[in-house]
Amino acid sequence: MVLLAGTVAVAPVDAAEEESPLGRQMDEISKALKSLRKLAKSEERWTASAEQMRNAQAACIKAMALVPDRVEKMPAGTGKAKAVADYKRLLGLSLAALCELEVAFLEEDEKKVDGLLDEVKNVKKEGHEKFEDE
Numbered sequence: 001m002v003l004l005a006g007t008v009a010v011a012p013v014d015a016a017e018e019e020s021p022l023g024r025q026m027d028e029i030s031k032a033l034k035s036l037r038k039l040a041k042s043e044e045r046w047t048a049s050a051e052q053m054r055n056a057q058a059a060c061i062k063a064m065a066l067v068p069d070r071v072e073k074m075p076a077g078t079g080k081a082k083a084v085a086d087y088k089r090l091l092g093l094s095l096a097a098l099c100e101l102e103v104a105f106l107e108e109d110e111k112k113v114d115g116l117l118d119e120v121k122n123v124k125k126e127g128h129e130k131f132e133d134e
């Protein structure tokens with residue numbers, strides 16, 4: 001029997017480069033938010049921005065069904081249950097703000113948009129401080 005083990009190329013797994021399922025959803029939210037600056041100069045700014053907010057909301061909902069690595073690694077118990085609940089709370093706040101942003105774009109309300117973008121930034125900061133691995 002010929003052993004083929006040595007001929008199988010195994011790609012090195014670089015943890016820093018491998019994107020997690022949660023990272024992919026985060027990137028979708030980020031892409032949608034970043035597109036807003038460019039869309040601000042476009043003719044269909046308001047409707048296109050509202051559509052981007054719907055994309056971000058969909059990714060946010062998917063992210064809510066996942067658990068960050070940092071939490072997954074915690075020992076089972078109340079501390080972990082609280083961390084999962086807090087994670088969902090912050091993504092819930094993000095989702096609400098992204099829905100309010102959609103409404104603000106449909107209402108073409110610049111001031112409301114600015115305030116809500118600040119809100120998203122603050123929730124993101126808290127979420128990353130608590131749950132993103134260094």
Ligand code: HEM
Nearest residue numbers: 020022023026029030068087090091094123124127131132
């Ligand atoms: C709503 C605005 C937010 C934006 C635009 C955003 C954006 C991002 C981006 C770009 C990444 C890096 C993804 C990658 O690996 O390529 C990331 C990672 C991450 N974010 Fe967010 N984020 C937001 C909110 C939140 C919130 C509220 C939480 C927690 C409740 C959170 C938790 C995390 C975690 C745990 C990671 C690491 C994921 C992983 O690599 O497995 N984020 N985020």
